[in-house]
Amino acid sequence: KKAKAGNERLVFYDQHMTESVAEALALENKLRRALERDEFVLHYQPKVNIATRRIVALEALIRWNSPGEGLVPPMKFIPLMEETGLILEVGAWALRQAALDHQRWVQRGGTAPRLAVNVSAVQLRKPDFVATVQAALACGAEPHGIDIEITESLIMEDIEATIGKLHALRARGVELAIDDFGTGYSSLAYLARLPAQILKIDRAFVKTMLDEPNSLLLVSTMVSLAHSLRMTVVAEGVETEAQASQLLQLGCDQMQGYLVSRPLPFDEVTALFGR
Numbered sequence: 403k404k405a406k407a408g409n410e411r412l413v414f415y416d417q418h419m420t421e422s423v424a425e426a427l428a429l430e431n432k433l434r435r436a437l438e439r440d441e442f443v444l445h446y447q448p449k450v451n452i453a454t455r456r457i458v459a460l461e462a463l464i465r466w467n468s469p470g471e472g473l474v475p476p477m478k479f480i481p482l483m484e485e486t487g488l489i490l491e492v493g494a495w496a497l498r499q500a501a502l503d504h505q506r507w508v509q510r511g512g513t514a515p516r517l518a519v520n521v522s523a524v525q526l527r528k529p530d531f532v533a534t535v536q537a538a539l540a541c542g543a544e545p546h547g548i549d550i551e552i553t554e555s556l557i558m559e560d561i562e563a564t565i566g567k568l569h570a571l572r573a574r575g576v577e578l579a580i581d582d583f584g585t586g587y588s589s590l591a592y593l594a595r596l597p598a599q600i601l602k603i604d605r606a607f608v609k610t611m612l613d614e615p616n617s618l619l620l621v622s623t624m625v626s627l628a629h630s631l632r633m634t635v636v637a638e639g640v641e642t643e644a645q646a647s648q649l650l651q652l653g654c655d656q657m658q659g660y661l662v663s664r665p666l667p668f669d670e671v672t673a674l675f676g677r
């Protein structure tokens with residue numbers, strides 16, 4: 403019952419349901435306070451090799467651990483943060499936290515998988531983006547194991563400047579994943595120019611793939627495209643064994659999704675890959 407009350411409250415925070423400027427301002431103030439009080443947390447979702455099911459990397463996904471509302475998902479606050487610029491501070495925090503968590507794993511002496519952090523276009527657009535990422539990496543262990551994910555539709559805004567920044571990060575050992583691929587409007591020419599190593603197929607395609615022949619064809623085409631560009635392909639949102647075996651058959655390399663694991667807090671994910 404508590405969860406339900408929480409969910410009803412959450413609806414209130416949806417950007418599109420925010421009815422007044424006053425409401426948006428109130429949320430913005432709450433989010434600023436949350437940052438001061440250190441209420442944001444990173445959960446981690448494994449990326450596994452589809453054939454072996456071994457964990458090859460983890461993706462950091464931010465949540466707001468609100469004393470009043472419980473765990474608030476990113477879609478309830480990231481859009482407003484992008485509008486207000488608060489994403490710059492929170493994004494830098496997420497990068498630093500991921501670097502620190504990675505260092506904790508290195509220090510335990512066990513496996514320390516690479517961590518991918520989602521980055522907003524608002525962050526990417528800033529001239530000091532590369533310096534911000536570098537400063538965050540400096541908080542962690544050496545060699546660092548931090549990668550970034552950028553949503554396809556957002557990369558294409560300022561392509562020349564973006565390519566320059568991504569090359570600078572690449573030179574510092576940061577891998578780049580194109581997130582939510584297939585939902586944006588990128589040209590293939592740009593895709594070929596981006597220094598990206600990983601392509602993530604949006605979960606909308608995975609979801610419909612087994613029922614809609616056109617969707618299956620698109621997934622198959624995206625896998626071939628990625629491989630021709632020498633990229634690793636990751637399928638997002640895999641929920642069933644049937645989807646996993648179809649993806650394996652198509653030659654997809656890795657997957658993420660509830661079939662393997664939901665995003666988990668640090669300790670729980672440590673137990674998962676520590677096994």
Ligand code: C2E
Pocket residue numbers: 447462463464475476477480493496519520521522551553581582605638639640641658659660661665
């Ligand atoms: P994303 O990067 O595409 O992350 C995948 C989303 O799909 C996550 O939602 C994840 O929990 C969810 N997901 C994973 N497996 C499954 C599945 O099998 N079924 C279904 N239905 N969903 C699945 P989440 O954590 O709510 O994050 C939503 C989005 O918020 C992310 O999409 C990303 O774009 C953004 N985001 C998350 N953390 C950050 C962050 O630190 N910074 C920025 N700028 N954006 C973030």
Ligand code: MG
Pocket residue numbers: 461520551581
């Ligand atoms: Mg992502």
Ligand code: MG
Pocket residue numbers: 581582602604638
């Ligand atoms: Mg995605």
Ligand code: MG
Pocket residue numbers: 582604605638
């Ligand atoms: Mg997505």
